Amino acid sequence: MEWRCRRITWSGGVPGLGWSGGRVSPLVYGRRLAFRAVGARRCPGARGNPCPVEAVVPGRAAGGRCPECARLDRTHSVAADTFLDDPQPYRVYLAWFGPGMTKVGITAEAREETRLLEQGAVTFSWLGRGPLMAARRTEEVLRQALGVPDRVAYERKRAARHALPSASARAGEVEELHRRAGEIGGWTETLEPLEFVARDHAEAFGLDGLPSLDGTVSELVDGGVVRGRLLAAAGPDLHLLDPDGRCLALDTRLMGGWVLQGAGEGEAFSVPVAQAVSPVDPSTQGELF
Structure with a gap:
Protein backbone atom coordinates (compact mmCIF):
# COMPACT_ATOMS: atom_id res chain seq x y z
CA MET A 1 0.00 0.00 0.00
CA GLU A 2 1.29 3.45 -0.94
CA TRP A 3 1.11 6.22 1.64
CA ARG A 4 0.70 9.36 -0.45
CA CYS A 5 0.72 12.48 1.69
CA ARG A 6 -1.92 15.22 1.41
CA ARG A 7 -1.51 17.89 4.06
CA ILE A 8 -1.43 18.72 7.76
CA THR A 9 -4.80 18.72 9.50
CA TRP A 10 -5.96 20.50 12.64
CA SER A 11 -8.79 18.67 14.37
CA GLY A 12 -9.81 19.61 17.89
CA GLY A 13 -6.73 21.83 18.11
CA VAL A 14 -4.40 18.84 17.53
CA PRO A 15 -2.16 18.43 14.46
CA GLY A 16 -2.14 15.36 12.25
CA LEU A 17 -0.83 14.37 8.84
CA GLY A 18 -3.47 13.52 6.26
CA TRP A 19 -3.13 10.87 3.57
CA SER A 20 -4.92 10.00 0.36
CA GLY A 21 -7.89 7.87 1.33
CA GLY A 22 -8.69 9.97 4.38
CA ARG A 23 -6.42 8.46 7.03
CA VAL A 24 -4.72 10.81 9.50
CA SER A 25 -1.53 10.11 11.46
CA PRO A 26 -1.25 12.01 14.76
CA LEU A 27 1.72 14.37 15.12
CA VAL A 28 3.10 14.16 18.66
CA TYR A 29 5.60 16.70 19.99
CA GLY A 30 8.83 15.08 21.13
CA GLY A 39 9.13 8.25 -6.89
CA ALA A 40 7.55 11.36 -8.38
CA ARG A 41 5.45 13.99 -6.67
CA ARG A 42 1.94 13.77 -8.11
CA CYS A 43 -1.01 16.13 -7.87
CA PRO A 44 -3.26 14.98 -5.00
CA GLY A 45 -6.41 16.44 -6.61
CA ALA A 46 -8.77 18.98 -5.11
CA ARG A 47 -11.91 19.16 -2.98
CA GLY A 48 -11.98 15.44 -2.35
CA ASN A 49 -11.55 14.54 -6.02
CA PRO A 50 -8.39 12.72 -7.21
CA CYS A 51 -6.41 14.27 -10.04
CA PRO A 52 -7.72 12.53 -13.19
CA VAL A 53 -4.24 12.33 -14.76
CA GLU A 54 -2.12 12.09 -11.58
CA ALA A 55 -0.02 14.93 -12.97
CA VAL A 56 3.60 15.28 -11.87
CA THR A 75 -13.96 27.20 -7.07
CA HIS A 76 -16.45 28.23 -4.37
CA SER A 77 -13.56 29.77 -2.43
CA VAL A 78 -14.39 32.55 0.00
CA ALA A 79 -10.75 33.67 -0.06
CA ALA A 80 -10.88 34.06 -3.84
CA ASP A 81 -14.27 35.83 -3.76
CA THR A 82 -15.78 33.10 -5.96
CA PHE A 83 -18.40 32.01 -3.43
CA ALA A 121 -1.89 32.50 14.40
CA VAL A 122 -0.15 32.53 17.79
CA ARG A 143 -7.53 46.46 6.86
CA GLN A 144 -7.26 49.91 5.29
CA ALA A 145 -8.12 51.88 8.42
CA LEU A 146 -5.80 49.96 10.76
CA GLY A 147 -2.97 49.67 8.25
CA VAL A 148 -2.75 45.88 8.59
CA PRO A 149 -2.52 43.33 5.76
CA ASP A 150 -4.87 40.51 4.83
CA ARG A 151 -1.86 38.19 4.46
CA VAL A 152 1.47 37.67 6.22
CA ALA A 153 4.26 35.78 4.43
CA TYR A 154 4.92 32.27 5.77
CA GLU A 155 8.66 32.98 5.95
CA ARG A 156 8.04 35.83 8.39
CA LYS A 157 5.58 33.81 10.46
CA ARG A 158 7.88 30.84 10.97
CA ALA A 159 10.91 32.99 11.80
CA ALA A 160 8.97 34.98 14.43
CA ARG A 161 7.89 31.84 16.32
CA HIS A 162 11.45 31.29 17.54
CA ALA A 163 11.66 34.55 19.51
CA LEU A 164 8.18 35.25 20.86
CA PRO A 165 7.43 37.96 23.43
CA SER A 166 5.31 37.08 26.46
CA ALA A 167 1.68 36.04 26.15
CA SER A 168 0.61 39.30 27.76
CA ALA A 169 2.62 41.34 25.24
CA ARG A 170 1.08 39.37 22.38
CA ALA A 171 -2.41 39.91 23.74
CA GLY A 172 -1.71 43.60 24.34
CA GLU A 173 -0.83 44.21 20.70
CA VAL A 174 -4.05 42.54 19.54
CA GLU A 175 -6.11 44.35 22.18
CA GLU A 176 -4.86 47.75 20.99
CA LEU A 177 -5.91 46.98 17.40
CA HIS A 178 -9.25 45.64 18.63
CA ARG A 179 -9.84 48.92 20.48
CA ARG A 180 -8.95 50.97 17.42
CA ALA A 181 -11.20 48.81 15.24
CA GLY A 182 -14.14 49.50 17.55
CA GLU A 183 -13.66 53.24 17.06
CA ILE A 184 -14.01 52.98 13.28
CA GLY A 185 -17.55 53.86 12.30
CA GLY A 186 -19.93 52.02 10.03
CA TRP A 187 -19.09 48.33 10.23
CA THR A 188 -20.99 47.70 13.49
CA GLU A 189 -24.23 48.56 11.69
CA THR A 190 -24.06 45.36 9.62
CA LEU A 191 -22.04 43.09 11.93
CA GLU A 192 -22.48 42.19 15.58
CA PRO A 193 -19.33 43.43 17.34
CA LEU A 194 -17.66 40.94 19.69
CA GLU A 195 -15.76 41.83 22.85
CA PHE A 196 -12.00 41.43 23.01
CA VAL A 197 -10.96 38.02 24.33
CA ALA A 198 -7.36 36.97 23.68
CA ARG A 199 -6.95 33.36 22.59
CA ASP A 200 -3.42 31.96 22.52
CA HIS A 201 -2.13 28.96 20.53
CA ALA A 202 1.47 28.83 21.76
CA GLU A 203 0.77 25.70 23.84
CA ALA A 204 -1.22 23.98 21.07
CA PHE A 205 1.63 24.69 18.66
CA GLY A 206 4.36 23.60 21.12
CA LEU A 207 6.26 26.88 20.78
CA ASP A 208 7.55 27.29 24.35
CA GLY A 209 11.33 27.05 24.39
CA LEU A 210 11.69 26.69 20.62
CA PRO A 211 15.38 27.14 19.70
CA SER A 212 16.59 29.51 17.00
CA LEU A 213 15.63 28.61 13.44
CA ASP A 214 18.62 27.35 11.43
CA GLY A 215 16.98 26.68 8.08
CA THR A 216 13.96 25.54 6.12
CA VAL A 217 13.48 22.51 3.92
CA SER A 218 13.20 23.88 0.38
CA GLU A 219 11.81 20.72 -1.28
CA LEU A 220 11.56 16.95 -1.05
CA VAL A 221 13.30 14.84 -3.69
CA ASP A 222 13.07 11.23 -4.79
CA GLY A 223 15.01 9.21 -2.22
CA GLY A 224 15.50 12.23 0.04
CA VAL A 225 15.25 11.54 3.78
CA VAL A 226 13.87 13.75 6.54
CA ARG A 227 14.57 12.76 10.12
CA GLY A 228 14.42 14.56 13.42
CA ARG A 229 12.46 15.11 16.61
CA LEU A 230 9.21 17.03 16.24
CA LEU A 231 9.42 20.16 18.41
CA ALA A 232 6.37 22.10 17.25
CA ALA A 233 3.72 22.44 14.55
CA ALA A 234 2.10 25.73 13.56
CA GLY A 235 -0.05 26.40 10.53
CA PRO A 236 1.36 24.16 7.77
CA ASP A 237 4.85 24.00 9.32
CA LEU A 238 6.64 21.32 11.29
CA HIS A 239 9.63 22.45 13.40
CA LEU A 240 12.18 19.66 13.75
CA LEU A 241 15.47 19.15 15.58
CA ASP A 242 17.60 17.15 13.14
CA PRO A 243 20.38 14.68 14.14
CA ASP A 244 23.00 17.43 13.71
CA GLY A 245 21.22 19.67 16.23
CA ARG A 246 19.77 22.05 13.64
CA CYS A 247 16.28 23.41 14.20
CA LEU A 248 14.60 23.21 10.79
CA ALA A 249 11.16 24.12 9.50
CA LEU A 250 9.36 21.83 7.06
CA ASP A 251 6.35 23.26 5.24
CA THR A 252 4.00 20.27 4.94
CA ARG A 253 2.53 21.80 1.79
CA LEU A 254 5.76 20.60 0.14
CA MET A 255 4.92 17.04 1.25
CA GLY A 256 1.56 16.91 -0.50
CA GLY A 257 1.58 14.43 -3.42
CA TRP A 258 4.66 12.47 -2.34
CA VAL A 259 4.66 8.78 -1.44
CA LEU A 260 6.41 8.64 1.94
CA GLN A 261 8.04 5.57 3.46
CA GLY A 262 9.65 5.06 6.83
CA ALA A 263 13.42 5.65 6.80
CA GLY A 264 15.90 3.30 8.45
CA GLU A 265 18.19 4.19 11.34
CA GLY A 266 21.27 4.44 9.14
CA GLU A 267 19.75 6.87 6.61
CA ALA A 268 20.97 10.44 7.01
CA PHE A 269 19.00 13.65 6.53
CA SER A 270 19.38 14.34 2.81
CA VAL A 271 16.85 16.87 1.45
CA PRO A 272 17.78 20.44 0.39
CA VAL A 273 17.76 23.05 3.18
CA ALA A 274 17.71 26.81 2.66
CA GLN A 275 18.98 29.45 5.08
CA ALA A 276 16.34 30.74 7.46
CA VAL A 277 14.78 34.14 6.82
CA SER A 278 15.19 36.67 9.64
CA PRO A 279 12.04 38.31 11.03
CA VAL A 280 11.33 41.77 9.62
CA ASP A 281 11.62 44.71 11.99
CA PRO A 282 8.23 45.02 13.79
CA SER A 283 8.03 48.70 12.88
CA THR A 284 7.49 47.68 9.23
CA GLN A 285 3.95 46.32 9.68
CA GLY A 286 2.27 46.55 6.29
CA GLU A 287 1.58 44.07 4.04
CA LEU A 288 5.83 10.87 10.68
CA PHE A 289 5.26 7.95 11.44
Missing part, protein backbone atom coordinates in the same frame (compact mmCIF):
# COMPACT_ATOMS: atom_id res chain seq x y z
CA ARG A 31 8.38 12.06 18.85
CA ARG A 32 10.99 11.11 16.27
CA LEU A 33 10.05 11.38 12.59
CA ALA A 34 11.97 9.58 9.85
CA PHE A 35 10.67 9.23 6.30
CA ARG A 36 11.83 9.03 2.71
CA ALA A 37 10.15 10.50 -0.37
CA VAL A 38 9.72 7.94 -3.14
CA VAL A 57 4.15 18.57 -10.01
CA PRO A 58 7.39 20.43 -9.11
CA GLY A 59 9.00 19.70 -5.77
CA ARG A 60 9.18 23.37 -4.75
CA ALA A 61 5.51 24.15 -5.49
CA ALA A 62 3.85 24.90 -2.15
CA GLY A 63 0.38 24.29 -3.58
CA GLY A 64 1.39 20.91 -4.96
CA ARG A 65 -1.45 20.80 -7.51
CA CYS A 66 -1.59 20.78 -11.29
CA PRO A 67 -3.19 23.86 -12.92
CA GLU A 68 -6.56 22.13 -13.47
CA CYS A 69 -6.88 20.95 -9.88
CA ALA A 70 -5.66 24.32 -8.59
CA ARG A 71 -8.51 25.98 -10.48
CA LEU A 72 -10.99 23.47 -9.05
CA ASP A 73 -9.69 24.14 -5.54
CA ARG A 74 -10.38 27.85 -5.97
CA LEU A 84 -20.43 35.03 -2.39
CA ASP A 85 -23.86 33.61 -1.53
CA ASP A 86 -22.94 31.42 1.43
CA PRO A 87 -25.83 31.78 3.92
CA GLN A 88 -23.92 30.68 7.04
CA PRO A 89 -22.60 33.27 9.52
CA TYR A 90 -18.98 34.44 9.37
CA ARG A 91 -16.60 35.95 11.87
CA VAL A 92 -14.03 38.70 11.44
CA TYR A 93 -10.82 38.26 13.43
CA LEU A 94 -7.47 39.83 14.25
CA ALA A 95 -4.63 37.30 14.06
CA TRP A 96 -1.15 37.91 15.55
CA PHE A 97 1.89 36.04 14.16
CA GLY A 98 4.76 38.03 15.63
CA PRO A 99 5.69 41.57 16.71
CA GLY A 100 4.25 43.98 14.15
CA MET A 101 2.62 41.10 12.25
CA THR A 102 -1.14 41.21 12.76
CA LYS A 103 -3.71 40.66 10.01
CA VAL A 104 -7.47 40.93 9.72
CA GLY A 105 -9.43 38.07 8.17
CA ILE A 106 -12.72 36.19 8.07
CA THR A 107 -13.74 32.58 8.61
CA ALA A 108 -16.98 30.63 8.70
CA GLU A 109 -18.31 30.61 12.26
CA ALA A 110 -18.85 26.83 12.09
CA ARG A 111 -15.08 26.32 11.66
CA GLU A 112 -14.42 27.94 15.04
CA GLU A 113 -10.63 28.33 15.57
CA THR A 114 -9.54 25.90 12.83
CA ARG A 115 -8.73 28.61 10.28
CA LEU A 116 -6.52 30.40 12.83
CA LEU A 117 -4.63 27.17 13.58
CA GLU A 118 -4.17 26.52 9.85
CA GLN A 119 -2.65 29.97 9.41
CA GLY A 120 -0.34 29.64 12.40
CA THR A 123 -2.72 34.90 19.33
CA PHE A 124 -6.05 36.14 18.03
CA SER A 125 -9.36 37.73 18.96
CA TRP A 126 -12.74 37.82 17.28
CA LEU A 127 -13.98 41.22 16.16
CA GLY A 128 -17.49 40.63 14.87
CA ARG A 129 -19.95 38.18 13.33
CA GLY A 130 -22.58 38.36 10.60
CA PRO A 131 -23.35 37.59 6.92
CA LEU A 132 -20.52 36.81 4.51
CA MET A 133 -20.62 39.98 2.43
CA ALA A 134 -20.86 42.22 5.50
CA ALA A 135 -17.87 40.38 6.99
CA ARG A 136 -15.93 40.76 3.75
CA ARG A 137 -16.65 44.50 3.56
CA THR A 138 -15.66 44.93 7.20
CA GLU A 139 -12.41 43.04 6.61
CA GLU A 140 -11.46 45.46 3.83
CA VAL A 141 -12.52 48.58 5.77
CA LEU A 142 -10.55 47.59 8.85
Whole structure:
Protein backbone atom coordinates (compact mmCIF):
# COMPACT_ATOMS: atom_id res chain seq x y z
CA MET A 1 0.00 0.00 0.00
CA GLU A 2 1.29 3.45 -0.94
CA TRP A 3 1.11 6.22 1.64
CA ARG A 4 0.70 9.36 -0.45
CA CYS A 5 0.72 12.48 1.69
CA ARG A 6 -1.92 15.22 1.41
CA ARG A 7 -1.51 17.89 4.06
CA ILE A 8 -1.43 18.72 7.76
CA THR A 9 -4.80 18.72 9.50
CA TRP A 10 -5.96 20.50 12.64
CA SER A 11 -8.79 18.67 14.37
CA GLY A 12 -9.81 19.61 17.89
CA GLY A 13 -6.73 21.83 18.11
CA VAL A 14 -4.40 18.84 17.53
CA PRO A 15 -2.16 18.43 14.46
CA GLY A 16 -2.14 15.36 12.25
CA LEU A 17 -0.83 14.37 8.84
CA GLY A 18 -3.47 13.52 6.26
CA TRP A 19 -3.13 10.87 3.57
CA SER A 20 -4.92 10.00 0.36
CA GLY A 21 -7.89 7.87 1.33
CA GLY A 22 -8.69 9.97 4.38
CA ARG A 23 -6.42 8.46 7.03
CA VAL A 24 -4.72 10.81 9.50
CA SER A 25 -1.53 10.11 11.46
CA PRO A 26 -1.25 12.01 14.76
CA LEU A 27 1.72 14.37 15.12
CA VAL A 28 3.10 14.16 18.66
CA TYR A 29 5.60 16.70 19.99
CA GLY A 30 8.83 15.08 21.13
CA ARG A 31 8.38 12.06 18.85
CA ARG A 32 10.99 11.11 16.27
CA LEU A 33 10.05 11.38 12.59
CA ALA A 34 11.97 9.58 9.85
CA PHE A 35 10.67 9.23 6.30
CA ARG A 36 11.83 9.03 2.71
CA ALA A 37 10.15 10.50 -0.37
CA VAL A 38 9.72 7.94 -3.14
CA GLY A 39 9.13 8.25 -6.89
CA ALA A 40 7.55 11.36 -8.38
CA ARG A 41 5.45 13.99 -6.67
CA ARG A 42 1.94 13.77 -8.11
CA CYS A 43 -1.01 16.13 -7.87
CA PRO A 44 -3.26 14.98 -5.00
CA GLY A 45 -6.41 16.44 -6.61
CA ALA A 46 -8.77 18.98 -5.11
CA ARG A 47 -11.91 19.16 -2.98
CA GLY A 48 -11.98 15.44 -2.35
CA ASN A 49 -11.55 14.54 -6.02
CA PRO A 50 -8.39 12.72 -7.21
CA CYS A 51 -6.41 14.27 -10.04
CA PRO A 52 -7.72 12.53 -13.19
CA VAL A 53 -4.24 12.33 -14.76
CA GLU A 54 -2.12 12.09 -11.58
CA ALA A 55 -0.02 14.93 -12.97
CA VAL A 56 3.60 15.28 -11.87
CA VAL A 57 4.15 18.57 -10.01
CA PRO A 58 7.39 20.43 -9.11
CA GLY A 59 9.00 19.70 -5.77
CA ARG A 60 9.18 23.37 -4.75
CA ALA A 61 5.51 24.15 -5.49
CA ALA A 62 3.85 24.90 -2.15
CA GLY A 63 0.38 24.29 -3.58
CA GLY A 64 1.39 20.91 -4.96
CA ARG A 65 -1.45 20.80 -7.51
CA CYS A 66 -1.59 20.78 -11.29
CA PRO A 67 -3.19 23.86 -12.92
CA GLU A 68 -6.56 22.13 -13.47
CA CYS A 69 -6.88 20.95 -9.88
CA ALA A 70 -5.66 24.32 -8.59
CA ARG A 71 -8.51 25.98 -10.48
CA LEU A 72 -10.99 23.47 -9.05
CA ASP A 73 -9.69 24.14 -5.54
CA ARG A 74 -10.38 27.85 -5.97
CA THR A 75 -13.96 27.20 -7.07
CA HIS A 76 -16.45 28.23 -4.37
CA SER A 77 -13.56 29.77 -2.43
CA VAL A 78 -14.39 32.55 0.00
CA ALA A 79 -10.75 33.67 -0.06
CA ALA A 80 -10.88 34.06 -3.84
CA ASP A 81 -14.27 35.83 -3.76
CA THR A 82 -15.78 33.10 -5.96
CA PHE A 83 -18.40 32.01 -3.43
CA LEU A 84 -20.43 35.03 -2.39
CA ASP A 85 -23.86 33.61 -1.53
CA ASP A 86 -22.94 31.42 1.43
CA PRO A 87 -25.83 31.78 3.92
CA GLN A 88 -23.92 30.68 7.04
CA PRO A 89 -22.60 33.27 9.52
CA TYR A 90 -18.98 34.44 9.37
CA ARG A 91 -16.60 35.95 11.87
CA VAL A 92 -14.03 38.70 11.44
CA TYR A 93 -10.82 38.26 13.43
CA LEU A 94 -7.47 39.83 14.25
CA ALA A 95 -4.63 37.30 14.06
CA TRP A 96 -1.15 37.91 15.55
CA PHE A 97 1.89 36.04 14.16
CA GLY A 98 4.76 38.03 15.63
CA PRO A 99 5.69 41.57 16.71
CA GLY A 100 4.25 43.98 14.15
CA MET A 101 2.62 41.10 12.25
CA THR A 102 -1.14 41.21 12.76
CA LYS A 103 -3.71 40.66 10.01
CA VAL A 104 -7.47 40.93 9.72
CA GLY A 105 -9.43 38.07 8.17
CA ILE A 106 -12.72 36.19 8.07
CA THR A 107 -13.74 32.58 8.61
CA ALA A 108 -16.98 30.63 8.70
CA GLU A 109 -18.31 30.61 12.26
CA ALA A 110 -18.85 26.83 12.09
CA ARG A 111 -15.08 26.32 11.66
CA GLU A 112 -14.42 27.94 15.04
CA GLU A 113 -10.63 28.33 15.57
CA THR A 114 -9.54 25.90 12.83
CA ARG A 115 -8.73 28.61 10.28
CA LEU A 116 -6.52 30.40 12.83
CA LEU A 117 -4.63 27.17 13.58
CA GLU A 118 -4.17 26.52 9.85
CA GLN A 119 -2.65 29.97 9.41
CA GLY A 120 -0.34 29.64 12.40
CA ALA A 121 -1.89 32.50 14.40
CA VAL A 122 -0.15 32.53 17.79
CA THR A 123 -2.72 34.90 19.33
CA PHE A 124 -6.05 36.14 18.03
CA SER A 125 -9.36 37.73 18.96
CA TRP A 126 -12.74 37.82 17.28
CA LEU A 127 -13.98 41.22 16.16
CA GLY A 128 -17.49 40.63 14.87
CA ARG A 129 -19.95 38.18 13.33
CA GLY A 130 -22.58 38.36 10.60
CA PRO A 131 -23.35 37.59 6.92
CA LEU A 132 -20.52 36.81 4.51
CA MET A 133 -20.62 39.98 2.43
CA ALA A 134 -20.86 42.22 5.50
CA ALA A 135 -17.87 40.38 6.99
CA ARG A 136 -15.93 40.76 3.75
CA ARG A 137 -16.65 44.50 3.56
CA THR A 138 -15.66 44.93 7.20
CA GLU A 139 -12.41 43.04 6.61
CA GLU A 140 -11.46 45.46 3.83
CA VAL A 141 -12.52 48.58 5.77
CA LEU A 142 -10.55 47.59 8.85
CA ARG A 143 -7.53 46.46 6.86
CA GLN A 144 -7.26 49.91 5.29
CA ALA A 145 -8.12 51.88 8.42
CA LEU A 146 -5.80 49.96 10.76
CA GLY A 147 -2.97 49.67 8.25
CA VAL A 148 -2.75 45.88 8.59
CA PRO A 149 -2.52 43.33 5.76
CA ASP A 150 -4.87 40.51 4.83
CA ARG A 151 -1.86 38.19 4.46
CA VAL A 152 1.47 37.67 6.22
CA ALA A 153 4.26 35.78 4.43
CA TYR A 154 4.92 32.27 5.77
CA GLU A 155 8.66 32.98 5.95
CA ARG A 156 8.04 35.83 8.39
CA LYS A 157 5.58 33.81 10.46
CA ARG A 158 7.88 30.84 10.97
CA ALA A 159 10.91 32.99 11.80
CA ALA A 160 8.97 34.98 14.43
CA ARG A 161 7.89 31.84 16.32
CA HIS A 162 11.45 31.29 17.54
CA ALA A 163 11.66 34.55 19.51
CA LEU A 164 8.18 35.25 20.86
CA PRO A 165 7.43 37.96 23.43
CA SER A 166 5.31 37.08 26.46
CA ALA A 167 1.68 36.04 26.15
CA SER A 168 0.61 39.30 27.76
CA ALA A 169 2.62 41.34 25.24
CA ARG A 170 1.08 39.37 22.38
CA ALA A 171 -2.41 39.91 23.74
CA GLY A 172 -1.71 43.60 24.34
CA GLU A 173 -0.83 44.21 20.70
CA VAL A 174 -4.05 42.54 19.54
CA GLU A 175 -6.11 44.35 22.18
CA GLU A 176 -4.86 47.75 20.99
CA LEU A 177 -5.91 46.98 17.40
CA HIS A 178 -9.25 45.64 18.63
CA ARG A 179 -9.84 48.92 20.48
CA ARG A 180 -8.95 50.97 17.42
CA ALA A 181 -11.20 48.81 15.24
CA GLY A 182 -14.14 49.50 17.55
CA GLU A 183 -13.66 53.24 17.06
CA ILE A 184 -14.01 52.98 13.28
CA GLY A 185 -17.55 53.86 12.30
CA GLY A 186 -19.93 52.02 10.03
CA TRP A 187 -19.09 48.33 10.23
CA THR A 188 -20.99 47.70 13.49
CA GLU A 189 -24.23 48.56 11.69
CA THR A 190 -24.06 45.36 9.62
CA LEU A 191 -22.04 43.09 11.93
CA GLU A 192 -22.48 42.19 15.58
CA PRO A 193 -19.33 43.43 17.34
CA LEU A 194 -17.66 40.94 19.69
CA GLU A 195 -15.76 41.83 22.85
CA PHE A 196 -12.00 41.43 23.01
CA VAL A 197 -10.96 38.02 24.33
CA ALA A 198 -7.36 36.97 23.68
CA ARG A 199 -6.95 33.36 22.59
CA ASP A 200 -3.42 31.96 22.52
CA HIS A 201 -2.13 28.96 20.53
CA ALA A 202 1.47 28.83 21.76
CA GLU A 203 0.77 25.70 23.84
CA ALA A 204 -1.22 23.98 21.07
CA PHE A 205 1.63 24.69 18.66
CA GLY A 206 4.36 23.60 21.12
CA LEU A 207 6.26 26.88 20.78
CA ASP A 208 7.55 27.29 24.35
CA GLY A 209 11.33 27.05 24.39
CA LEU A 210 11.69 26.69 20.62
CA PRO A 211 15.38 27.14 19.70
CA SER A 212 16.59 29.51 17.00
CA LEU A 213 15.63 28.61 13.44
CA ASP A 214 18.62 27.35 11.43
CA GLY A 215 16.98 26.68 8.08
CA THR A 216 13.96 25.54 6.12
CA VAL A 217 13.48 22.51 3.92
CA SER A 218 13.20 23.88 0.38
CA GLU A 219 11.81 20.72 -1.28
CA LEU A 220 11.56 16.95 -1.05
CA VAL A 221 13.30 14.84 -3.69
CA ASP A 222 13.07 11.23 -4.79
CA GLY A 223 15.01 9.21 -2.22
CA GLY A 224 15.50 12.23 0.04
CA VAL A 225 15.25 11.54 3.78
CA VAL A 226 13.87 13.75 6.54
CA ARG A 227 14.57 12.76 10.12
CA GLY A 228 14.42 14.56 13.42
CA ARG A 229 12.46 15.11 16.61
CA LEU A 230 9.21 17.03 16.24
CA LEU A 231 9.42 20.16 18.41
CA ALA A 232 6.37 22.10 17.25
CA ALA A 233 3.72 22.44 14.55
CA ALA A 234 2.10 25.73 13.56
CA GLY A 235 -0.05 26.40 10.53
CA PRO A 236 1.36 24.16 7.77
CA ASP A 237 4.85 24.00 9.32
CA LEU A 238 6.64 21.32 11.29
CA HIS A 239 9.63 22.45 13.40
CA LEU A 240 12.18 19.66 13.75
CA LEU A 241 15.47 19.15 15.58
CA ASP A 242 17.60 17.15 13.14
CA PRO A 243 20.38 14.68 14.14
CA ASP A 244 23.00 17.43 13.71
CA GLY A 245 21.22 19.67 16.23
CA ARG A 246 19.77 22.05 13.64
CA CYS A 247 16.28 23.41 14.20
CA LEU A 248 14.60 23.21 10.79
CA ALA A 249 11.16 24.12 9.50
CA LEU A 250 9.36 21.83 7.06
CA ASP A 251 6.35 23.26 5.24
CA THR A 252 4.00 20.27 4.94
CA ARG A 253 2.53 21.80 1.79
CA LEU A 254 5.76 20.60 0.14
CA MET A 255 4.92 17.04 1.25
CA GLY A 256 1.56 16.91 -0.50
CA GLY A 257 1.58 14.43 -3.42
CA TRP A 258 4.66 12.47 -2.34
CA VAL A 259 4.66 8.78 -1.44
CA LEU A 260 6.41 8.64 1.94
CA GLN A 261 8.04 5.57 3.46
CA GLY A 262 9.65 5.06 6.83
CA ALA A 263 13.42 5.65 6.80
CA GLY A 264 15.90 3.30 8.45
CA GLU A 265 18.19 4.19 11.34
CA GLY A 266 21.27 4.44 9.14
CA GLU A 267 19.75 6.87 6.61
CA ALA A 268 20.97 10.44 7.01
CA PHE A 269 19.00 13.65 6.53
CA SER A 270 19.38 14.34 2.81
CA VAL A 271 16.85 16.87 1.45
CA PRO A 272 17.78 20.44 0.39
CA VAL A 273 17.76 23.05 3.18
CA ALA A 274 17.71 26.81 2.66
CA GLN A 275 18.98 29.45 5.08
CA ALA A 276 16.34 30.74 7.46
CA VAL A 277 14.78 34.14 6.82
CA SER A 278 15.19 36.67 9.64
CA PRO A 279 12.04 38.31 11.03
CA VAL A 280 11.33 41.77 9.62
CA ASP A 281 11.62 44.71 11.99
CA PRO A 282 8.23 45.02 13.79
CA SER A 283 8.03 48.70 12.88
CA THR A 284 7.49 47.68 9.23
CA GLN A 285 3.95 46.32 9.68
CA GLY A 286 2.27 46.55 6.29
CA GLU A 287 1.58 44.07 4.04
CA LEU A 288 5.83 10.87 10.68
CA PHE A 289 5.26 7.95 11.44
